[in-house]
Amino acid sequence: MDNQQTKKNPAPSSAVITKRGVKMDFEGKIPFRQRLIMRLTSSSFWIDRVWYLIRFILMLGISYVILSPFLQKIMTSLWSTSDFSNSQVTLIPTKVSFEIYVKQAKYWHYLKILRNTLLLSTLTAVMQTFVTCMIGYGLAKFRFKGNKLVLVLVIITMAIPHRTLSLSLFQHFLQFDLFSIQATNMPGLFKLITGKAIRLTNTFWPFAILSATGLAFKNGLYIFMMRQFFQGVPDELEESAYVDGSGTFRTFFTIILPLSLPMMITIFLFAFSWQWTDSFYTTLFFSSSSGSIGLMPDLIGTIPRTLETTNGAIKTAYYEAVRNAGGVMIIMPLVFVFLFCQRYLVQGIERSGIVG
Amino acid sequence: MTNTQKAKFKLPKLSRASLSERKARKGWLFVLPFVLGFVLVYLPIIIDSICFSFMKPEIQTNAQGSYTVVVNHGLEYYRKMFSSNSDYVQKLLGGISQLLWEVPTIVIFSLFIAVILNQKMLGRAVFRAIFFVPVILSTGLMEKLTVQALSGAGEDAVDDGSGVNAKNDLVSAVDIEMLFSRLQLGTAGAGVFEGVAGTVRSVYSIVNYSGVQMLIFLAGLQSISPSIYEAARIDGASAWETFWKITFPMISPMILVNGIYTIIDSFTRNNNSVMTYIDGVYSDKNQSLATAEYWVYFLIIFAIVGIFGGIVSAYVFYQRRE
Numbered sequence: 001m002d003n004q005q006t007k008k009n010p011a012p013s014s015a016v017i018t019k020r021g022v023k024m025d026f027e028g029k030i031p032f033r034q035r036l037i038m039r040l041t042s043s044s045f046w047i048d049r050v051w052y053l054i055r056f057i058l059m060l061g062i063s064y065v066i067l068s069p070f071l072q073k074i075m076t077s078l079w080s081t082s083d084f085s086n087s088q089v090t091l092i093p094t095k096v097s098f099e100i101y102v103k104q105a106k107y108w109h110y111l112k113i114l115r116n117t118l119l120l121s122t123l124t125a126v127m128q129t130f131v132t133c134m135i136g137y138g139l140a141k142f143r144f145k146g147n148k149l150v151l152v153l154v155i156i157t158m159a160i161p162h163r164t165l166s167l168s169l170f171q172h173f174l175q176f177d178l179f180s181i182q183a184t185n186m187p188g189l190f191k192l193i194t195g196k197a198i199r200l201t202n203t204f205w206p207f208a209i210l211s212a213t214g215l216a217f218k219n220g221l222y223i224f225m226m227r228q229f230f231q232g233v234p235d236e237l238e239e240s241a242y243v244d245g246s247g248t249f250r251t252f253f254t255i256i257l258p259l260s261l262p263m264m265i266t267i268f269l270f271a272f273s274w275q276w277t278d279s280f281y282t283t284l285f286f287s288s289s290s291g292s293i294g295l296m297p298d299l300i301g302t303i304p305r306t307l308e309t310t311n312g313a314i315k316t317a318y319y320e321a322v323r324n325a326g327g328v329m330i331i332m333p334l335v336f337v338f339l340f341c342q343r344y345l346v347q348g349i350e351r352s353g354i355v356g
Numbered sequence: 357m358t359n360t361q362k363a364k365f366k367l368p369k370l371s372r373a374s375l376s377e378r379k380a381r382k383g384w385l386f387v388l389p390f391v392l393g394f395v396l397v398y399l400p401i402i403i404d405s406i407c408f409s410f411m412k413p414e415i416q417t418n419a420q421g422s423y424t425v426v427v428n429h430g431l432e433y434y435r436k437m438f439s440s441n442s443d444y445v446q447k448l449l450g451g452i453s454q455l456l457w458e459v460p461t462i463v464i465f466s467l468f469i470a471v472i473l474n475q476k477m478l479g480r481a482v483f484r485a486i487f488f489v490p491v492i493l494s495t496g497l498m499e500k501l502t503v504q505a506l507s508g509a510g511e512d513a514v515d516d517g518s519g520v521n522a523k524n525d526l527v528s529a530v531d532i533e534m535l536f537s538r539l540q541l542g543t544a545g546a547g548v549f550e551g552v553a554g555t556v557r558s559v560y561s562i563v564n565y566s567g568v569q570m571l572i573f574l575a576g577l578q579s580i581s582p583s584i585y586e587a588a589r590i591d592g593a594s595a596w597e598t599f600w601k602i603t604f605p606m607i608s609p610m611i612l613v614n615g616i617y618t619i620i621d622s623f624t625r626n627n628n629s630v631m632t633y634i635d636g637v638y639s640d641k642n643q644s645l646a647t648a649e650y651w652v653y654f655l656i657i658f659a660i661v662g663i664f665g666g667i668v669s670a671y672v673f674y675q676r677r678e
Contacts, residue, residue, distance in 0.1 A: 055472050062469070063486045065563050070489075135390045142383020150387050153394055155616065155665075159657050160402070161624040161631065164650035167643060168404040178396040181403050188400075213393020221617055223390070225572065228609045231674055232579065248382045266575060270568070273492040280495075300497075327497060334492055339485070 076317070077101070077325035084314035084321070100307065100325040107304035109294060114333060117276060117296045120204060125271035127211040128219055129264050135214050136226020137256060141238070151227070158220025162280065170284055176200040176209075206285045207275075217274060217281060222267045229263045230256075269341050273334050299326035409433055409648035433648040444633070444649055451630035452656065458562070459618045466566035466614065470573035471603070484574075490567030494621075565622065569614045576610035577603070605673040612668050616661055623657045 030038075039045055072091065080097035083089040104110070139151055168182075175197035177188025191197055200206050210216035214223055237259075241251040257264075279297035286295065300323050307322050309315055384391075412429035437444045473484055580603065588598050622628065626635070630653060638646035 052477070055475070055477060059472065059477070059483045062563055063483060065560055066486055066489055131389055134386050138383045138386025142380050142386065144380040144383040147383065150391060154390070155661060156658065157394070157398065158617075159620045159624070159661055160654055161650055161657075163626075163631070163635070163638070164647060164654060165401055165405050167647070168401045168408060172397070172401050172404070179400055181400050181407070189396075209393070209397065212389060213397065214390040215393050215398050221568075224613055224616070228613050231609065248379070248385075252386075263575070266571065270491070274495050277492065277495045277497045330497065331492065338488070338492065 073324040074328055076321045077328055079321055084318050100322055101329065103306050104299065104304060104322070104325055104329060107306050108299055110329065113294045113296060113298065116294055118333075120207060120295065121272050121275040123204065124207050124211045124216060124275050125268050127208065128214070128216055128222060128271040129268045131212060131214045132219055132222035132267060133226050133257070133260060133264055134252070135223045137230050137252060137260075139223070139227045140230035140233075141235075154214075154220050154223045156220075157215055158218070158224070162217070166280075166284060170201070173200045173206045173285060176205075201285050207281070216271075217278060218270070222270065225267065226260070226263065229260060233259065265341055269338070272337065276334055277330060296330045299330055405647060406651060409644055409651055412644060429644070433645045434652070436645060437649050437652065447630055447633045448653070448656070451628055451633075452660075455619075455622050455628065458565075458622055459615070462562055462566045462569060462618050462622070463611065463614050465562055466569035467573050467607070467611070469566070470570050470577055471599070473570070473574060474577045487570055488567060490564045491571060493564070494567060565618075565625075568621070569618060572610055572614055572617075573607065576607045580606045608668075608672045609674060612665065612672050615664055615668055619661055619664060620657065623653075623660075 075091050075093065077100055078096050078098070079089065079093045080095045080099065083093050083095075086094070135154075139147060139154070171182060172180075175182070176199070177190045177197040180186055180188025180191065180197070188197065200209075207216065211219075233256075237255065238251050241255050246254070276296060282295050282297055303319055303322055309318050410429055410431070410433070412432070436442060469487065473480065473487065477483070584602055584606075585598060588602055593601065623630075625631065634646050634649045634653065637649060
């Protein structure tokens with residue numbers, strides 16, 4: 001359309017001013033048709049397209065691998081009671097029923113569980129993110145004596161299978177004390193001063209203590225990630241801050257922390273979602289005999305009394321559906337957090353200016 | 357580096373430490389929470405756990421009733437674990453050889469996927485979101501659901517194509533068997549069928565165990581400056597050359613992280629054969645023996661991590677290094 005209009009105007013042959021801007025017309029320009037043929041017959045064009053297609057199909061396939069168990073679990077949890085005895089129903093329910101969800105939520109006081117878990121996960125995740133960031137920075141940027149040793153200790157905490165320590169972890173927080181070795185009856189610092197150890201199980205304290213010292217679940221990984229991240233940050237950045245008279249801690253808070261925000265968000269998400277779904281530490285520190293405060297993993301622990309069935313034929317499938325519903329209820333809030341943080345997750349790193 | 361800095365800042369004769377040394381010491385303040393926590397809280401826990409593996413719980417009775425005391429048992433558990441009538445060593449060797457295959461597969465696969473996810477594609481954001489789902493679930497929530505439903509049968513349970521198991525499996529073994537019986541391969545088909553079914557099943561577990569690694573690689577890939585790629589393209593480097601000469605060296609610090617993480621993660625995952633075996637011992641009222649077995653297992657993991665880290669860190673390229 002524009003072409004027809006501009007053709008009438010007596011403009012210079014090399015540049016044509018159109019409504020949308022300046023259109024350059026080079027002499028000896030290859031016509032569109034010829035360009036198209038050249039493009040379609042070049043090998044690199046087709047290799048690129050085929051590679052794109054392969055990539056796309058591969059991604060689709062792997063996405064299916066990841067999502068299919070979810071789909072199956074969500075579907076079975078929506079079955080209505082009659083679907084369980086109907087052998088023709090294998091995946092999609094004949095009538096969608098939220099009965100299991102409603103009963104689960106009522107029995108477990110879902111809102112209370114949600115609040116408790118949210119509190120615990122946020123608390124530990126924030127602490128862990130900050131503390132591991134600090135430790136990682138210290139390990140990456142300061143060549144003090146014993147740097148390597150501390151790094152080895154970090155890897156040790158990461159490598160010890162946490163079940164190895166389960167028994168003594170429990171005992172140490174049942175009678176919490178600083179530097180007490182119970183096997184040899186060596187008293188700790190609290191016992192020496194006040195005469196007795198403190199009982200910390202069934203509170204948030206074990207989680208807070210482990211998080212504040214970078215010893216909680218998988219914190220070794222976070223520290224290690226942070227260290228590798230800071231190793232790539234050029235020293236000039238801090239040096240210029242030092243030259244301007246900024247102290248070590250001020251530099252850390254005003255320059256390093258904002259810089260490492262994308263990495264911190266990644267670690268926050270890890271810490272948050274792993275605390276959310278963790279049942280090892282929560283069952284260890286909240287013994288259910290003395291009344292669990294109610295956390296997310298409870299939902300798949302036992303079958304609620306209100307959902308028990310006497311029909312033997314459908315029992316297995318029904319209980320599985322109940323558990324699946326519990327699993328979905330655990331994951332759903334996480335998915336929202338995840339979708340919210342997702343765009344910061346990886347994209348942010350390129351903006352941080354750490355590129356050399 | 358410290359030496360050169362020392363030479364640069366030649367301060368007039370001071371008994372105090374040099375500037376760089378004083379700066380280096382401030383590093384202790386940053387790692388202080390960890391060091392304090394490790395020494396005051398964690399170390400006693402570790403020591404207790406180790407002590408526990410040398411002790412034997414015994415029930416004693418007195419006027420107040422019966423109670424449990426621990427008595428020294430020496431190296432008895434360690435002897436027992438390596439004795440001929442324990443299949444610990446056998447399980448250990450089997451588990452390690454399987455994991456030595458699994459670890460490189462996971463690292464290479466996650467790097468491959470991260471590279472693909474880093475390229476422009478339709479629906480890339482959606483794929484990224486989907487690929488991070490396994491990260492959320494790496495505490496084994498899914499497995500817990502499945503394992504409980506199967507009443508204790510592990511993930512590696514043989515799928516006979518009947519009941520609940522087949523429904524949880526991505527591709528039912530029976531389906532593949534039918535496919536191959538139609539192909540009329542005869543006896544040779546049985547072997548192929550086993551192989552295909554095994555591969556399909558391990559694709560599922562590998563995809564699910566490489567979520568964290570994928571994320572770490574992706575973060576690493578994003579931090580590579582696009583100008584380096586531009587320069588390489590102008591110099592006429594092909595995509596293949598660009599990968600090996602630029603992407604690979606730049607991503608190598610993350611390969612170190614991921615290698616170490618994958619080794620530790622696969623070795624300490626609750627459902628691997630060694631951990632399952634030791635768990636069985638643990639719940640069999642043999643806590644001390646299980647703890648001893650855990651510690652031997654840990655030493656092996658630590659040795660493997662050490663060997664891997666030692667070899668790989670010699671080749672890792674840090675852009676910062678002057």
